[in-house]
Amino acid sequence: MGEVVVRTTDLVKQYGEGEASVRALNGVSCEIFDGEYLSIVGPSGSGKSTFFNMIGGLDRPSEGSVFINSVDIAQLTPKELAFLRCHTIGYIFQTFNLITVRTALENVTLPMLFAGTSPDEADEKGMKLLDLVGLGHRYHHRPSELSGGQQQRVAIARALANSPAIILADEPTGNLDLKTGQEIIDLLRKLNQEQGVTVIAATHDHKMLGVSDRIFHISDGKLDRVETQTPATH
Amino acid sequence: MRASDVRNTDPPFWVAWHQARASIRVRFWRQAITAAGVALGIAFFSSMQVLQAAEGKGADAAAVSRNQWLVATSLVMCLVGITNSMLMSVTERFREIGTMKCLGASDTFVVKVYFLESLQLGLLGSVVGSVFGAGLMAMATRAMGQPAPPSAVGAVMGFGTVLGLVLTVVAAIFPAIQAARMPAAAALRVEV
Numbered sequence: 477m478g479e480v481v482v483r484t485t486d487l488v489k490q491y492g493e494g495e496a497s498v499r500a501l502n503g504v505s506c507e508i509f510d511g512e513y514l515s516i517v518g519p520s521g522s523g524k525s526t527f528f529n530m531i532g533g534l535d536r537p538s539e540g541s542v543f544i545n546s547v548d549i550a551q552l553t554p555k556e557l558a559f560l561r562c563h564t565i566g567y568i569f570q571t572f573n574l575i576t577v578r579t580a581l582e583n584v585t586l587p588m589l590f591a592g593t594s595p596d597e598a599d600e601k602g603m604k605l606l607d608l609v610g611l612g613h614r615y616h617h618r619p620s621e622l623s624g625g626q627q628q629r630v631a632i633a634r635a636l637a638n639s640p641a642i643i644l645a646d647e648p649t650g651n652l653d654l655k656t657g658q659e660i661i662d663l664l665r666k667l668n669q670e671q672g673v674t675v676i677a678a679t680h681d682h683k684m685l686g687v688s689d690r691i692f693h694i695s696d697g698k699l700d701r702v703e704t705q706t707p708a709t710h
Numbered sequence: 711m712r713a714s715d716v717r718n719t720d721p722p723f724w725v726a727w728h729q730a731r732a733s734i735r736v737r738f739w740r741q742a743i744t745a746a747g748v749a750l751g752i753a754f755f756s757s758m759q760v761l762q763a764a765e766g767k768g769a770d771a772a773a774v775s776r777n778q779w780l781v782a783t784s785l786v787m788c789l790v791g792i793t794n795s796m797l798m799s800v801t802e803r804f805r806e807i808g809t810m811k812c813l814g815a816s817d818t819f820v821v822k823v824y825f826l827e828s829l830q831l832g833l834l835g836s837v838v839g840s841v842f843g844a845g846l847m848a849m850a851t852r853a854m855g856q857p858a859p860p861s862a863v864g865a866v867m868g869f870g871t872v873l874g875l876v877l878t879v880v881a882a883i884f885p886a887i888q889a890a891r892m893p894a895a896a897a898l899r900v901e902v
């Protein structure tokens with residue numbers, strides 16, 4: 477396996493104060509390697525989304541640290557954090573989270589414009605990415621005109637915009653039917669194998685576990701067990 | 711990644727401009743209602759100002775104090791109305807702000823988009839509101855035989871426009887700054 481891309485040390489996240497406080501993460505230390513396909517599973521409320529937010533630089537840990545490519549992200553200024561999100565990580569959400577007022581192509585090109593790519597180059601690469609996810613012909617449609625599965629494909633194309641090292645997905649198939657979910661899983665697996673992008677996905681979906689290199693089992697905010705497997709190929 | 715690798719992450723001005731335009735175009739009716747809220751507030755305020763200017767000349771003490779009361783009330787209503795419209799239209803979009811941050815938007819970019827959007831809405835609402843409010847009241851006072859001086863009506867229109875514009879932008883910018891500074895996870899979670 478490759479280099480370590482994400483490392484956490486004694487990660488703790490506590491929400492709230494005093495009696496009402498919840499320890500959503502309670503000392504998680506782990507290493508995630510370049511190019512792997514990692515699934516995070518656990519019962520509802522076990523802390524998967526919280527973990528996702530921590531390693532994605534979307535929220536600050538209460539204790540412990542997150543290192544991405546050996547950089548402690550707590551040390552970054554807001555501007556540097558924006559740079560990290562723009563260049564290093566692609567995010568995929570259960571609820572797709574496309575920018576509703578922009579077209580599919582504009583959603584895909586926006587991160588490139590943040591990265592300083594010229595508009596022509598961004599459009600060209602955006603069309604290539606939409607073709608890659610099978611939606612080249614729908615580039616001028618807005619999210620409200622696309623099905624859930626199609627929206628998630630656009631979100632995947634958008635996550636790939638700046639050729640990130642890591643794709644972080646929080647229940648990417650959670651709002652999709654079985655068949656569409658399978659297509660999204662296959663697409664992520666394909667990107668992982670062909671482009672070498674590290675995929676980290678929180679999921680309840682058993683089909684997703686089948687294609688994973690490793691599985692983190694989380695319960696009650698702790699990393700219970702790490703399962704290594706030879707993924708099914710198809 | 712090293713800190714030295716970080717270049718200026720803000721994209722050219724037109725990227726924010728296009729985002730603001732798209733937001734107004736696509737949410738046209740929602741935005742029209744927001745602009746109408748601004749226009750109504752300013753129209754009420756402007757009309758009271760014109761009324762005061764018309765009666766100012768020969769008014770007795772009681773009328774003067776009644777007019778001052780009306781102007782103060784109209785200012786408060788206009789403040790509350792505009793702030794409410796803009797707060798609603800920004801806070802209902804915290805999730806969009808969180809998403810943009812995930813794509814690499816800097817805090818400044820987010821604020822810039824909402825500044826440009828509120829500038830356009832505010833300009834439209836304030837011009838329409840002050841012209842209609844002041845204009846209609848000017849006609850009404852003339853019909854009542856006690857016309858407001860045209861210079862006063864012009865001044866009210868100018869002042870109303872500036873007031874509406876400033877209020878609109880300020881009321882939009884503060885929640886936008888607040889949302890931009892939140893951790894992205896918190897902005898994404900907000901449901902209105």
Ligand SMILES: Nc1ncnc2c1ncn2[C@@H]1O[C@H](COP(=O)(O)OP(=O)(O)OP(=O)(O)O)[C@@H](O)[C@H]1O
Binds near residue numbers: 499518523524527
């Ligand atoms: N913003 C918050 N404020 C307070 N408590 C929170 C917040 N976010 C999460 N929690 C709590 O932290 C715990 C872990 O939540 P988290 O969302 O990480 O679970 P999850 O594993 O993603 O669950 P699910 O599978 O249902 O998505 C839960 O007990 C939840 O109630």
Ligand SMILES: [Mg+2]
Binds near residue numbers: 526
């Ligand atoms: Mg979750």
